[in-house]
Amino acid sequence: MKTKVIAIVVPDGVGVKNYLYSSLLSHLGESSKIIIWSPLPEAAFEEVKHLHNIEIYYKQLKLYPEPVLTRLFREAATYARLNYNAKKTDNRSILLNWRRKKGNFKLRSLYKAAGLIGNLTKLDYSKILKLEKKSKSNWSPKIIDHYKTELKALKTDSIFFTHQRVASLMPICIAAQQLNIKSTTAIYSWDNPPKARLNIQTDFYLLWSNWMEKDMAIFYPEIKPEQLKIVGTPQFEFYKQENRITSRTQFAETYGLDPNKKWICFSGDDVYTSPHDPNYLNDIAESISKMNESIQLIFRRCPVDFSERYDEVLEKFKDLIIPIDPIWHTDSEAWVGYFSKLEDVDLQVNLAYHCEGVINLGSTMALDFATFDKPCLYLNYDTVQDPNWSTENIYNYHHFKSMGNLEAVGWINNKAEISEKINLLLNEKDKVGKDRKKWLEKIVLTPIEDNAKNIANSLT
Numbered sequence: 001m002k003t004k005v006i007a008i009v010v011p012d013g014v015g016v017k018n019y020l021y022s023s024l025l026s027h028l029g030e031s032s033k034i035i036i037w038s039p040l041p042e043a044a045f046e047e048v049k050h051l052h053n054i055e056i057y058y059k060q061l062k063l064y065p066e067p068v069l070t071r072l073f074r075e076a077a078t079y080a081r082l083n084y085n086a087k088k089t090d091n092r093s094i095l096l097n098w099r100r101k102k103g104n105f106k107l108r109s110l111y112k113a114a115g116l117i118g119n120l121t122k123l124d125y126s127k128i129l130k131l132e133k134k135s136k137s138n139w140s141p142k143i144i145d146h147y148k149t150e151l152k153a154l155k156t157d158s159i160f161f162t163h164q165r166v167a168s169l170m171p172i173c174i175a176a177q178q179l180n181i182k183s184t185t186a187i188y189s190w191d192n193p194p195k196a197r198l199n200i201q202t203d204f205y206l207l208w209s210n211w212m213e214k215d216m217a218i219f220y221p222e223i224k225p226e227q228l229k230i231v232g233t234p235q236f237e238f239y240k241q242e243n244r245i246t247s248r249t250q251f252a253e254t255y256g257l258d259p260n261k262k263w264i265c266f267s268g269d270d271v272y273t274s275p276h277d278p279n280y281l282n283d284i285a286e287s288i289s290k291m292n293e294s295i296q297l298i299f300r301r302c303p304v305d306f307s308e309r310y311d312e313v314l315e316k317f318k319d320l321i322i323p324i325d326p327i328w329h330t331d332s333e334a335w336v337g338y339f340s341k342l343e344d345v346d347l348q349v350n351l352a353y354h355c356e357g358v359i360n361l362g363s364t365m366a367l368d369f370a371t372f373d374k375p376c377l378y379l380n381y382d383t384v385q386d387p388n389w390s391t392e393n394i395y396n397y398h399h400f401k402s403m404g405n406l407e408a409v410g411w412i413n414n415k416a417e418i419s420e421k422i423n424l425l426l427n428e429k430d431k432v433g434k435d436r437k438k439w440l441e442k443i444v445l446t447p448i449e450d451n452a453k454n455i456a457n458s459l460t
Contacts, residue, residue, distance in 0.1 A: 263296050
C-alpha cells in the first residue's frame with residue numbers, strides 16, 4: 001500500500017503547541033510521510049522533531065502578500081459578515097470584532113473603502129458570498145501556479161492548515177483544489193465562527209464539538225454538513241498525561257513557591273481583551289492580603305504581552321504575588337513568530353494541577369483548569385469608566401452562550417466580593433462553577449485523549 005504524504009502547513013507559531021506538540025504526528029507517522037511546510041525557520045521545529053520518534057521532513061514556505069483588491073474585498077466581506085451575524089443573532093457585541101488597522105494613509109483608506117462596500121452588502125448574504133468570491137479571484141495565476149509546482153514537488157496527498165486565520169494561504173487552497181489534493185483546516189478556537197475569521201476555503205473543516213458545528217451552520221450555511229468534521233482539539237490532551245506532572249515540592253522549589261500555602265493562579269489577558277488587567281490583579285492581591293487564608297497568588301501573563309503594565313502591582317505586592325512567565329520562543333519581532341516551548345506545556349499542566357483554581361477575565365484557562373476539576377472565577381466588573389471597553393461587552397460575546405444554564409464558572413461581580421468568592425474557591429469549590437466539567441465536555445469533544453487520533457484519521 002502506498003504511503004500517504006501529508007503536508008502540514010504551519011503559517012505561524014499558533015499551531016505548534018496545539019498540534020505539533022500533541023500526539024497527532026505520532027498517529028500520522030504510523031502510516032504517512034509528514035512534511036512540515038512553513039515560513040518559520042527549520043530550527044523552530046527542532047523540539048517537535050526530538051519529541052516524536054518518527055521522521056519529519058521540512059520545506060520552507062514562501063507566503064505572498066495579498067493583492068490590494070483581494071484584501072479590499074475580503075475585509076469588506078468581513079465587515080458585512082459581522083453586521084449580518086450581529087443582526088442574525090441579535091448580538092451587537094459581534095461588531096466589536098471589526099478592528100480598523102491604524103497604519104499609513106493607504107491602509108486607512110483601504111479599511112474605509114472596505115467598510116463602505118461592506119455596509120452596502122451586509123443585508124444580503126448572497127452579496128457577501130460574491131465579495132468573498134471576488135477576493136479569491138484576484139489572486140495572481142502566477143502565484144497559484146507557483147504553489148501548484150510546489151505541491152507537485154511535495155507529492156502530497158493531503159494538506160492540513162493548522163488554523164484558518166491567515167488569508168495569504170488562500171492561493172495554496174486554490175492550487176490544491178485545482179490539483180484535486182484534499183485540503184483541511186482546523187478552526188482555531190471556540191470563539192472564531194461568529195468573528196468572520198474563516199480566511200481560507202478548504203475541502204474540510206475540523207471542529208472542536210457539536211457546539212461548534214451548530215455555530216458553523218449558523219454563520220457559514222454555505223458549507224455543506226459533510227465538510228464539517230467533529231474531531232475535537234488536541235490542546236487539552238496534555239492534562240491527561242500524568243508523566244508531565246511533577247511533585248508539589250519540586251514545583252515549589254523550581255518557581256520559589258511555598259508548598260505549605262494555597263496557590264491561586266491569576267492568568268492575564270492581552271492588552272486588547274483586558275486593557276485594565278493590572279487593576280484586577282491589584283484588587284485581587286489587595287483582597288487576599290486582608291484575608292486570614294495562607295495564600296500565594298501566581299501570576300501568569302498572557303504569552304504575547306511582555307509590556308511593563310503590571311510592574312507597579314508586582315512590586316507593590318512582591319511578598320504575595322509570584323510571577324511565573326510563560327516559556328515561549330520570542331525571537332521574532334512579530335507575534336506570529338511567538339510560540340510555546342515544550343517546557344511551557346509542562347508548566348501549564350502543573351499550574352492547573354497544583355493550584356486551587358484560576359481567576360481571569362473570560363479566558364479559556366477556565367477550560368484548562370476544568371480538566372483537573374479545578375474552579376475558575378471570572379471577573380465581571382469594571383475598574384474604570386472606559387467608553388471603549390466594558391466587561392458587559394466581553395461576556396455578551398457569542399461563545400459564552402455555550403454556558404446556557406450551566407454554572408460553568410464563579411463570578412466576581414464587584415471588588416467587595418473577591419474575598420468571599422476566593423474563600424468559596426478554597427474551601428467549598430463545588431459552589432464555584434459546579435458544572436465546569438459539563439461545560440468543558442460541551443465545548444470539547446470527549447474523551448479528550450482521542451482527539452489527536454480523530455484528527456489523524458480525518459487527514460489520511
